[in-house]
Every structure is written in C-alpha cells, then in structure tokens.
Amino acid sequence: MNFLIDAQLPPALARLITSLGHHAVHVEEAKLLLATDEAIWDYALTHQHVIITKDEDFKNILLLTATSRTPVVWVRIGNCSNAALTRWFQPLFPQVLGYLQQGEYLIEVY
Numbered sequence: 215m216n217f218l219i220d221a222q223l224p225p226a227l228a229r230l231i232t233s234l235g236h237h238a239v240h241v242e243e244a245k246l247l248l249a250t251d252e253a254i255w256d257y258a259l260t261h262q263h264v265i266i267t268k269d270e271d272f273k274n275i276l277l278l279t280a281t282s283r284t285p286v287v288w289v290r291i292g293n294c295s296n297a298a299l300t301r302w303f304q305p306l307f308p309q310v311l312g313y314l315q316q317g318e319y320l321i322e323v324y
Contacts, residue, residue: 215236215237215264215311215314216236216237216238216239216261216262216263216264217231217236217237217238217239217263217264217265217266217287218238218239218240218241218244218254218257218258218261218263218264218265218266219231219238219239219240219241219266219267220241220254220265220266220267220268220269220272221241221242221247222267222268222269223240223266223267223268223289223299224240224296224299224300225240225242225243226296226297226299226300227240227266227296227299227300227303228240228243230300230303230304230307231307234304234307239263241254244257251269251271251272251275252275254272255272255275255284258284259282259284262284263284264284264285264286264287264314265284265285265286265287266286266287266289267286267287267288267289268288268289268290268291270288272286272288273286273288273320273322276319276320277320283319284319285314285318285319285320285321286319286320286321287310287314287321287323288320288321288322288323289303289323289324290322290323290324291323291324303323306323310323
C-alpha cells in the first residue's frame with residue numbers, strides 16, 4: 215500500500231511506514247511541501263496514495279467528493295515530539311491497514 219504523509223507530520227512517519235513494509239513518501243520528498251491541498255490531493259489520486267494528515271481539510275475534501283476519491287487517515291493527536299508520534303502511531307498502524315483493506319475511506323486515529 216502507498217502512503218503520502220502531509221506536512222504537519224514528520225518525515226520520520228514515512229520512514230516508519232516504509233520499515234513496516236509499505237511505500238510512504240512525505241510531501242517534502244514529493245516536492246509538495248508548499249503545495250495547495252488540491253495539488254496534494256491530485257498527487258495522491260494520480261499515484262494511488264493514501265493521505266495521512268492532521269489537516270481536517272482533507273477530510274472535508276473527501277466527504278465533498280463523489281468521484282476521484284482516495285483514502286484519508288486523519289491523525290488526531292496533539293502536539294508532541296516526532297519520536298512520541300511514531301511510538302504512538304506504530305501499534306495503531308495494523309488497525310489502520312485493516313480498515314483500508316476493508317474499503318474504508320476515512321479513518322480517524324486518536
């Protein structure tokens with residue numbers, strides 16, 4: 215499965231997901247760090263990536279789009295260090311994968 219990590223989340227999250235056997239790219243690596251949400255959405259659609267974000271805007275784009283949808287994992291953790299975030303996310307990732315494999319398009323992780 216392919217993942218696109220949004221700007222509010224650290225590149226370390228992409229490295230974690232890659233270490234777990236999946237393809238993940240951070241928006242910085244994809245040259246999208248300063249891109250609009252729409253440009254990031256289009257990139258995810260084109261490259262068949264699941265968007266992982268803290269940005270509620272992607273949830274709204276998903277809910278308002280009848281066609282051309284890509285899954286969104288909406289991370290709802292407060293401010294914390296990158297290390298704390300990856301420690302928190304790692305044990306939740308198998309459950310996220312399960313929901314994605316079931317065809318869910320919006321997964322809220324908190």
